[in-house]
Amino acid sequence: MSDAPSYGFDTLQIHAGARPDPATGARQTPIYQTTAYVFRDAEHAAALFNLQEVGYIYSRLTNPTVAVLQERIATLEGGAGAVCCSSGHAAQIMALFPLMQPGMNVVASTRLYGGTVTQFSQTIKRFGWSATFVDFDDEAAVAAAIDDNTRAIFCESVANPGGYITDLDAISTIANDAGLPLIVDNTSATPYLCNPIKHGATLVVHSTTKYLTGNGTVTGGCVVDSGTFDWSASDKFPSLSAAEPAYHGLKFHETFGALAFTFHSIAIGLRDLGMTMNPQAAHYTLMGIETLSLRMERHVENASKISEWLETHPHVEAVTYAGLPSSPYYGRVDRICPKGAGALFTVTLKGGYDACVKMVDGLELFSHVANLGDTRSLIIHSASTTHRQLSAEQQEAAGAGPNVVRISIGTETAADLIADLDQALNAAHA
Structure with a gap:
């Protein structure tokens, strides 16, 4: 090669x-x-x-x-x-x-996987390191958070759980200006x-x-x-x-x-x-990895269809998929993720916490697991699982509030996944 x-x-x-x-x-x-x-x-x-x-x-x-x-x-x-x-x-x-060295810090996005927030806010303290969490959509705040002890800037390209797309061009400019x-x-x-x-x-x-x-x-x-x-x-x-x-x-x-x-x-x-x-x-x-491109194409195709359908469902309050024109991150897709916005997003239910739990329990094709990126479609209630160690404020900042479920869309037949979601949503609000 x-x-x-x-x-x-x-x-x-x-x-x-x-x-x-x-x-x-x-x-x-x-x-x-x-x-x-x-x-x-x-x-x-x-x-x-x-x-x-x-x-x-x-x-x-x-x-x-x-x-x-x-x-x-x-x-x-x-x-x-x-x-x-x-x-x-x-x-x-x-x-x-x-x-890093003792006394040094990393400036990190608030939109991170819950386990990363815990690792950065709690565990790395034992090394003498610390993290400053900032909304990376506020570029001025990111730049202001950098001090003489900052040694890195950290974010996710497509943030877990909401599928938010980070403006990497803007953040890298800030990092370059700071020599980080x-x-x-x-x-x-x-x-x-x-x-x-x-x-x-x-x-x-x-x-x-x-x-x-x-x-x-x-x-x-x-x-x-x-x-x-x-x-x-x-x-x-x-x-x-x-x-x-x-x-x-x-x-x-x-x-x-x-x-x-x-x-x-x-x-x-x-x-x-x-x-x-x-x-x-x-x-x-x-x-x-040998089939990565084939799988990602289907992941994106399915996520686009299913997110569009979910956005019109009477029991759904909001869908965060960046590939939807309604998303505030839609304008970044072509520039940052030109082949698609991924297959990870969250759904806010009108029935709150109880509806989320009932929906998760009522699904048949979707697997209730603490994982993402599988060929199988997966779902989890982040606030009670992956983001459970976070405060209520941190959960909201990460897009993992109590009325939110995270969905990782797999490569199954989209119509079958829609039917499964529909019956579970209707049962959860019966």
């Missing part, structure tokens, strides 16, 4: 990073189920441990199956490199780890619908558990490095620009250039945090 940039998305999602197995000729990427790798000799081992040669040492750090997945996701996102890890939450910590990296969670959009790096993102994170795998079988995460940020332009990022004691004074940015963040995340992040993706999970995700 030396000419990979010239290939189309459909070709890259199948071939990028993959080559026939040199030992057996196997066409599908094998699952390299091994913990360690035999060195050629003592000199080879020393070169690997000293970061003088790229290769395999121990599967906490690198694994051939995972390496193929990393290259494939990096290629689809247009990045210089990528590091896979055990979950989307792990990917968020991996993204922040080389950037922009981290974009592209889980809900996938690189098929949105390319955050083209809109100025420095790092892109994924929960590969969702649309990239697409079949609800394994958890995983990924951090993609654009390779475009100058980590040495200031003294804000010493982990990447200054001498690293653990590697005899090596400076990651000086030594690895565009791949500085990627190498640091492997050589230090995975080495010490140990949030490793297992090779079987990588294998399932690779197989899922």
Whole structure:
């Protein structure tokens, strides 16, 4: 795949990073189920441990199956490199780890997955980090939230749960003016619908558990490095620009250039945090990505039909799908997500909390699960589950109020999904 940039998305999602197995000729990427790798000799081992040669040492750090997945996701996102890890939450910590120090903060959107809000508002405090939450539709407020201790700006391209589309061009301009990296969670959009790096993102994170795998079988995460940020332009990022004691004074940015963040995340992040993706999970995700464009096309087609129908239903108060002309984010679709607004959105019911619970319990085709991005259509009442740890104010800011259900539209026959929603809505308001 030396000419990979010239290939189309459909070709890259199948071939990028993959080559026939040199030992057996196997066409599908094998699952390299091994913990360690035999060195050629003592000199080879020393070169690997000293970061003088790229290769395999121990599967906490690198694994051939995972390496193929990393290259494939990096290629689809247009990045210089990528590091896979055990979950989307792990990917968020991996993204922040080389950037932050005690006393530092990240400016984050209020429109985030509830677990991310909890991670940023509570858990990262134990590292001595903090987060300032801002409405990213208020660009002046985002810029005003940045201070001398800010080390990153974080948002979702298509926000969970409401499907709101972030103006990545505007936010990346703010980040660039402040000399800060922009981290974009592209889980809900996938690189098929949105390319955050083209809109100025420095790092892109994924929960590969969702649309990239697409079949609800394994958890995983990924951090993609654009390779475009100058980590040495200031003294804000010493982990990447200054001498690293653990590697005899090596400076990651000086030594690895565009791949500085990627190498640091492997050589230090995975080495010490140990949030490793297992090779079987990588294998399932690779197989899922092979059909990503086909699935996303159907996801978007179904979501468009079903959201239009829901908007006219007598028991529905509002639908947040950005692909609807009534959405305040409709104008951003062509620019940020030109192939469609995704398949994730929320529905506000006129019957409030009780109607939401009854609707969820009355559905037959929709699965009531704490997941999204599956080929199956999924539903959840966020306020009582994924966003339960948030305050009432935080729930409302995230678009997960008590009268709201989140829907992840799958790839089934749209008419069947509409019929299921209709009977459940009518029963909930009987």
